[in-house]
Amino acid sequence: MTAYDKLMSFQRETGALAQVAGRLGWDQEVMMPHGASEQRSEEMAVMESILHARRTDPRVGEWLDAVDDGALDEEGTAHLRHIRRSYERGLRVPAKLATDIARITSRAHRIWAEARADDDFAAFAPVLKEVVRLKREEGAALAAGGDAYDALLDDYEPGATAAQLSGMFGALRPRLVALRQAVLDRPQPASLQGTFDEQAQMMLSQTVARTFGYEMARGRIDKAVHPFSSGSGDDVRITTRTNALDPFNCLYSTIHEVGHAAYEQSIRSSYRFTPLGQGVSMGVHESQSRIYENQLGRSRAFTSWLFTRMTELFGDLGLDGPDAFYAAVNRVQNGFIRTEADEVQYNLHVLLRFDLEQALIAGTLEVDDLEAAWNERFLSDFGFPVDKPSDGVLQDVHWSAGLFGYFPTYSLGNVYAGCLHKALRAAVPxxxxxxxxxxxxxxxxxxxxxxxxxxxxxxxxxxxxxACGEAPSEAPLLDYLEAKFGAIYGL
Known part of the structure; x- marks a missing residue:
């Protein structure tokens, strides 16, 4: 075996172990007994310890040095780029720190879920302080003198910086704020009426998932507090949630997660367990979930089909035909929850979190002041006060999981989706x-x-x-939003 062969064999084993670790996380969210949380935190810490040891194994460095880069094809060169980057980043993070982060975030998830249910930020704050402390330490180690937040962001969007994203988001904000105000000044379309059996919602979510190409033979749909997608290749699982008064929550959470899952199911099978065998970044990943959910799933054409399915299943929806249904699906209204936000306001929710988490990592904002900072920023951006922590600072799972640097990829994914939608329309008239x-x-x-x-x-x-034939820009997304909502609201 050549050095490259040995490196790739070792990498595939590491990739398989990472999938097992991911399955532990899926189980924790979906099926794990409540009393198993402390044991699971230790199990996940051990798995992270093993994975960290493999990623920083001295043999990886020796194999990398021995490989003749010039003899590799495009795929081989890409493999080395990912492995070298992971190896170098892994060496900067002490094994104990990686293990401590895995242990504390597993425990923090349970505490967050309970605090969210009880609307009690004070119950979550102590463990969040520990998570933030460890992530600051990790960011500093990875940055090696550079910006700690950029170092954490690089885990989710390689090559991006907070300054670059701030420039893009700064261009988004004025037109989004203007569109939001213009829409909210107009009369609102009618909303869905009635109660909707939650088991029937799950049945329809299966139909919708298949319609968007999700292969159920290689996946499954379960319920979780916060919908997510997990896995790759031949085992890609998604979750959704139900609300008897709001079936759109279930259906569009499902479509969103199917976008993530379809990405993982569609990757070339020859890449299985290698660095190429997963989505390249969270921004690109989010572009798939958002174009599935919004440009396709909330389109006038698709909602016409969905209207028929829902009336067949639930009967009268309290709406006068498919056009009224389309308007209801895309209704712009004030709300607290990011995952339930309409397309016009969604990015404003993300930008709030982006700014706050930068401040947390920089140390200019402390956890004790986070809830007040959130509430103040929300009131400034949306014009009404947060009513309870579960509608504010406790609504997202990300910080309990230590995912600092993840939030901006949601808006970046929306920008990418806007570009892809423009190209898709040209390709499929x-x-x-x-x-x-x-x-x-x-x-x-x-x-x-x-x-x-x-x-x-x-x-x-x-x-x-x-894919698009041109570099990504925020313009296609803004043009799409202004055209779509201008037509719905008669602007």
């Missing part, structure tokens, strides 16, 4: 006539061919540039 019939095959095939199959082969921005 009769897309609407297909979606009216509930046929998403051409849309999902285009995304699979131009984005998903490549996994980690290309750098994140390059994936979007190759």
């Amino acid at each position: 009769d897309l609407d006539s297909q979606m009216v019939a509930g046929d998403l095959a051409a849309a999902t095939a285009w995304l699979s061919e131009n984005v998903q199959q490549y996994g980690g082969l290309y750098e994140p921005r390059d994936v979007i540039t190759r």
